Amino acid sequence: MEMAAVGKSHGIMGNASREDIELAKGLLGPGETLIGVWRISETNKSTAAKQPLALLLLPCFWCHFLVCSPCICFAYRSHMVRLSATVYALSDRNFYKTYDESLTNTPCVCTAGRDVGAQPLHLINSVGQDLPATGCCAGVCPTTGVVLGVPPGSILANAGGGKHIPASSIHVLIDDTKEFAEKVRELQSNLMGVPQYGMGPQYGMAMQGQGQGSSTPYSVVAGSVVPAEMSRDDDHMAKLKSLKELYDAGVLTASEFEAKKAEILKRL
Numbered sequence: 001m002e003m004a005a006v007g008k009s010h011g012i013m014g015n016a017s018r019e020d021i022e023l024a025k026g027l028l029g030p031g032e033t034l035i036g037v038w039r040i041s042e043t044n045k046s047t048a049a050k051q052p053l054a055l056l057l058l059p060c061f062w063c064h065f066l067v068c069s070p071c072i073c074f075a076y077r078s079h080m081v082r083l084s085a086t087v088y089a090l091s092d093r094n095f096y097k098t099y100d101e102s103l104t105n106t107p108c109v110c111t112a113g114r115d116v117g118a119q120p121l122h123l124i125n126s127v128g129q130d131l132p133a134t135g136c137c138a139g140v141c142p143t144t145g146v147v148l149g150v151p152p153g154s155i156l157a158n159a160g161g162g163k164h165i166p167a168s169s170i171h172v173l174i175d176d177t178k179e180f181a182e183k184v185r186e187l188q189s190n191l192m193g194v195p196q197y198g199m200g201p202q203y204g205m206a207m208q209g210q211g212q213g214s215s216t217p218y219s220v221v222a223g224s225v226v227p228a229e230m231s232r233d234d235d236h237m238a239k240l241k242s243l244k245e246l247y248d249a250g251v252l253t254a255s256e257f258e259a260k261k262a263e264i265l266k267r268l
Contacts, residue, residue: 014038024089027096038088044173045083047141054140095119117156125149129177146172
């Protein structure tokens with residue numbers, strides 16, 4: 001509860017500590033506003049780490065557990081450390097997920113280093129709440145979270161895929177699912193075609209900044225890095241196409257069509 005009070009006292013959603021907020025601010029590009037920062041709750045961490053152990057409910061796997069128990073215990077411990085070091089951040093333009101073990105006081109033999117990824121909000125195509133099932137045998141180790149639908153191959157996608165199909169959704173382990181989902185939808189509606197950028201200059205990318213070792217501005221789009229000019233040109237071409245469709249359908253008059261087209265062409 002103390003962590004939650006810190007975030008709210010700074011006008012930021014979530015259960016963040018001061019260190020988490022400073023870390024999240026370092027991910028933002030110029031002009032980007034931090035909306036919320038979250039850590040995974042103890043309940044979600046515990047249930048998520050236990051999910052791979054569900055097979056041990058079957059007696060036929062007990063002998064395997066006895067033989068492999070050191071490896072299983074070590075994997076469980078590593079999973080808990082990673083969940084403890086995970087921080088979610090939401091800005092007015094991007095959703096961020098970062099892992100930094102230095103934010104935890106738990107020693108672990110096997111570490112994954114510092115990871116960070118961003119997902120532009122305008123590329124999130126659906127938002128859903130994943131609430132725990134209830135009743136007998138309704139679910140094993142259910143977690144609470146929000147599912148963000150994203151284009152296949154997104155760098156943060158961790159669910160919704162298969163053996164030959166790339167993941168197409170991001171499972172965010174968060175307790176206040178309604179508040180988070182509503183805020184994502186609100187921010188999406190406020191974007192109105194604003195170009196998306198991320199992940200802070202210290203990670204080699206910045207909003208209208210420079211790619212590391214390059215003089216070309218870069219933006220993060222669907223988990224990939226592309227020149228910002230190319231991203232903006234694609235947006236303008238899409239707007240022109242939509243405008244032409246409205247004109248062909250008779251929604252716009254010729255004068256309205258020419259005026260709006262000229263306004264878009266000025267931005268190219």
